[in-house]
Amino acid sequence: MAGNKLKSEKKEPKKKKEAPAPSPDVLKPDKEPEVKVRELVKDERTHKVLGAVFLLLALYCFIAFTSYLFTWEEDQDKVFRYSSSVLFRDDVDVDNLLGRLGAFTSHWFFYKGFGVASYLFTYFFFIVGINFIVGRRVFRFWRNVKYIIFGLLFLSMTFAFLSGKSAFPWGGAMGDALNKWVSGFLGKTGTGLLLITAGICWLIWKFNLDFKWPEKQAKAAKPVMPAYAEEEAEDEGEVEDLRNAPSINDRYNGLKGDAPPVFKEEEEEAFDPALQLIEREETAPFATTPPPFAMPEPEEDLALEELKLTIHDDAPPPQPLPEPEPAPIPLDIPPPAPRKPKVVEDVAFEIKPVYEDPTDEEVEEIVPVREAVPVDPYEPTLDLRDYKYPALDLLENHGSDKIVQDASELEKNKNQIIDTLKNYDISIQKISATVGPTVTLYEIVPAAGVRISRIKNLEDDIALSLSALGIRIIAPIPGRGTIGIEVPNVKKTIVSLRNMLASDKFQHSQMDLPIAIGKKIDNENFIADLAKMPHLLMAGATGQGKSVGINTLLVSLLYKKHPSQLKFVLVDPKKVELSLYKLIEKHFLAKLPGEEDAIITDTKKVVHTLNALCIEMDLRYDLLKEAGTRNIREYNAKFTQRRLNPQKGHRYLPFIVLVIDEFADLIMTAGKEVEMPIARLAQLARAVGIHLIIATQRPSVNIITGTIKANFPARIAFKVSSKIDSRTILDTGGAEQLIGQGDMLISFNGEVVRLQCAFVDTPEVESVAEFIGEQRGYPDAFLLPEYIDEKDMEGKDFSLADRDPLFEEAARVIVQNQQGSTSLLQRRMKLGYNRAGRLMDQLEAAGIVGPNMGSKAREVNVKTEADLEEILNSML
Known part of the structure; x- marks a missing residue:
């Protein structure tokens, strides 16, 4: 019976374990996850929250302390009267910027604490906050704590000693107490000497000052400094040249715990997080990240465990060791060993620093640097000696010159690029990013054996x-x-x-025609010399930035050049794009004689203007030939040094820039009549200071012919509609992939560079033009040589009755110089070749010169001016 009872008792628990069938109508509550305190403390998000709190506390104390310096007299009596209850009294008004709490906190730290040295608490909160947020040891915690404790005692006592009986608590209660006790023990003189000695000792300990008398010594072998020593100096804010130390023992002090210069870097510091962003693996909701301060002291541990070296004071001085052979420097530091092959973490990601061009914001006027010339030179700018260059205030600052880097966007794009390449079995070793104003350049280093064409084909x-x-x-x-x-x-x-014109690169440029075009991807200003391009061809679809680009180039030249040094010939078939520059007609524009408007809009006048520029080009080449010079720069240098005689037709030659806003319209309406002079100017005009800027919407082969294209090595392409147009303008694709709004590619010096064009708005251009136009200018615009079309002269006979109005003047020029040359009439009278030839034929008919003798000059039959006057009077 007893055995049966025991068996029944053993069977009963099994029946209790059987759970009843769950009812579908009853809902069980979800089990809440348990959050462990230890995991919460170690969580990375907790550290970042604490870091933000400490940074806010540092900022709060800094503002409260700074406000206390100015409001302590008004707030001190209120804090004294109410003590801590001042925090909860609404009827008490204080002047501190942070209210009653700020007044009470500042009073407690300054008056009852350490005085001005209380600012060290702000520094303490700051380094703690930075270490928590970054998640690594940016500042060495315990070393800074030691400095802060010493600074609190030393500075509070020093300020108390120097302030004497000042009403302001310079040293606080702690400083006054220390100063009173030490002064009673050592006296005031002894206290002062003690403070000076303590300060000098701290400087020696901190910076290891050298008090040796300078002696000439033989150069010792340079020790190889480990990387950790340089990082230690950077953490403490020290900028020392570690590699130029004369010996090992001079730099590494055994009292500080420094090890000799044989050290192995910690793996966690092999990469600088400021430059290397390596994606971490996804962790659990509570990742176990070690706190930034729970770190072993590497100096002592590694010195004992790895090095195990001892230095004896009684040992003989070491002999200079031979300089060891430098170890090969790896081109790329390998990342830590991956856990899984072919994952995103294998690729090192680097964000390159953005180039910052130094600017001078205080520059109001741009004054060009003039070359030194001999005594009493000719100065062309004295024609308008009171001319003032436009100030930078006329332009607006449309945006910040700094580029903001979005780390999340960079990380996302990096991962997408790596994943896309990995899907096609393309592995890479490294990827880096350079952030620009419009686009970001990701540079990748493919793994060995990867063909470039495979990556190129994955563009879409x-x-x-x-x-x-x-x-x-x-x-x-x-x-x-x-x-x-x-x-x-x-x-x-x-x-x-405005930011580009204010840059040091533009302000102090020695270029003949500097133009600020835009910024590269690395934020560097792209400033080029139009005189060395020497011509510029621009193309792009409608609304992609061609007109703004032309305004940018013209405004750049207006800010740098004097009216005597530069002239514009503006061709505007649209009639509205370049009309703003009409205000500077008497300063910078050039036109044909007898024309009212300097901005050319009629196609027929464009043809005449281009042929007049060809005549001006020929005249300038004749002047260069007579002067014995090869280009306009040498010629003007000779002229300013007064080595050329103006009586022989020599003159100062300004640069001439021809700007055509819509070239395709001219080709469609005029065709060969425009193409031929453009081709001549593009081929020959660069040496005599005539440069072309031509813009068009569609760079097709029938618009930009091979002859013109060959003489425009510098080309700018804004966004175009097809790859064919891109190849037409740049000889390569890419312009069809631009995003518009000033995004451009420039082909210059055999290199294609992507730029963001500088932006200048229409009101800014108008302001600059008005500023220049209101000043005193020349009586008229710069006059080009006169051009008479042969079609207009057809059917007319060379009779003396219908002689040219300039006949008498031409005859006097020929007789005075005793040279029957058509080119002489062109230079002296600024005439075109056709009109000069007709005048020479009329002079031959009048008997003043002889017949044509081929390449030789005609013979002059009239020898004196008196004989010429008789001939002219007989013709009346």
Whole structure:
């Protein structure tokens, strides 16, 4: 019976374990996850929150302390009267910027604490906050704590000693107490000597000052300094040249715990997070990240465990060791060993620093630097000696010159690029990013054995994965050994022309015709010399930035050149784009004689103007030939040094810039009549200071012929509609992938560079033109040589009755010089070749010169001016 009872008792628990069938109508509450305090403390988000709190506390104390310096007299009596209850009294008004709490906190730290030395608490909160937020040891915690404790005691006592009986608590209660006790023990003189000695000792301990008398010593072998020593100096804010130390023991002090210069870097500091952003693996909701301060002291541990070296004071001085052979420097530091092959974490990601061009914001006027010339030179700018260059205030600052880097966007695009390439079994070693105002350049280093053409063919796939327009692949980047992928930024930065003109590169440029075009991807200003281009061809679809680009070039020249040094010939078939520059007609514009408007809009007048420029080009080449010079710069240098005689037709030659806003319209209406003079100017005019800027909407082969294109080595392409147009203008594709609004490619010096064109608005151009137009100018615009079309002279006989109005003047020029040359009439009278030839035929008919003798000059039959006057009077 007893056995049966025991068996029944053993069977009962099994029946209790059987759970009843769950009812579908009853809902069980979800089990809440348990949050452990230890995991919460170690969580990375907790550290970042604490870091933000400490940074806010540092800022709060700094503002409260600074306000206390100015409001302590008004707030001190209120804090004294109410003590801590002042925090909860609404009827008490204080002057501190942070209210009653700020007044009470400042009073407690300054008056009852350490005085002005209380600012060290702000520094303490700051370094703690930075270490928590970054998640690594940016500042060495315990070393800074030691400095802060010493500074609190030393500074409070020093300020109390120097302030004497001042009403302001310079040293606080602690400083006064220390100063009173030490002064009673050592006296005031002894206290002062003690403070001076303590300060000098701290400087020696901190900076290891050298008090040796300078002696000439033989150069010792330079020790190889480890990387950790340089990082230690950077953490403490020290900038020392560690590699130039005369010996090992001079730099590494054994009392500080420093080890000899044989050290192995910690793996966690092999990469600088400021430059290397390596994606971390996704962690659990509570990642176990070590706190930034729970770190072993590497100096002592590694010195004992790895080095195990001892230094004896009684040992003989070490002999200079031979300089060891430097170890080969790896081109790329390998990342830590991956856990899984072919993952995103294998690729090192680097964000390159943005180039910052130094600017001078205080510059109001741009004064060009003039070359030194001999005594009493000719100065062409004295014609308008009171001319003032436009100030930078006339231009607006449309955006910040700084480029904001979005780390999340960079990380996302980097991962998308790596994933897309990985889907096609393309592995890469490294990827780096350079953030520009409009696009970001991602440079990738493919793994060994990867063909570049495979990556080039994935252009559309990468654009699809990034969901972006304007993806452009450069395979490879010339001179870098990498493959570039240009991705448009989500937030684009406007490049302001004012910032570019204020840059040091533009202000102090020695270029003949400096033009500020735009900024590169690395934020560097692209400033070129139009005189060395020497001509510029611009193309792009409607509304992509051609007109703004022309205004940018013209305004750049107006800010740098004097009216006597530069003239514009503006051709505007649209009749509205360049009309703003009409105000500077008497300063910078050139036109045909007898014309009312200096801005040419009629096609027939354009043909006459281009042929007049060809005549001016021929006249200038004749002047260069007589002067024995090869280009306009040498000629003007001779003229300013008064080595050329103006009586022989020599004159100062300003630069002439021909600007055509819409070249395609001229070709469609005039055809060969425009193409031929343009081709002549493009081929020959560069040496005599005539330069061309031509813009067109559609750069087709029938508009930009091979003859014109061959003489325009510098070309700018804004966004075009097709790859064919891009190849027409640049001889390569890529312009069809631009994103518009000033995004451009420039082909210059055999290199294609992507720029963001500088922006200048129409009101700014109008302000600059009005500023120049209101000043005193020349009596008239710069007159080009007269051109008479042969079609207009057809059917007319060379009779003396219908002689040219300039007949008598031409006869006197020929007789005075005793040279029957058509080119002489062109230079002296600024005539075209056709009119000068007709005058020479009329002079032959009158018997003043002889017949044509081929390449030789005609013989002059009239020898004196008196004989000439008789002939002219007989013809009346």
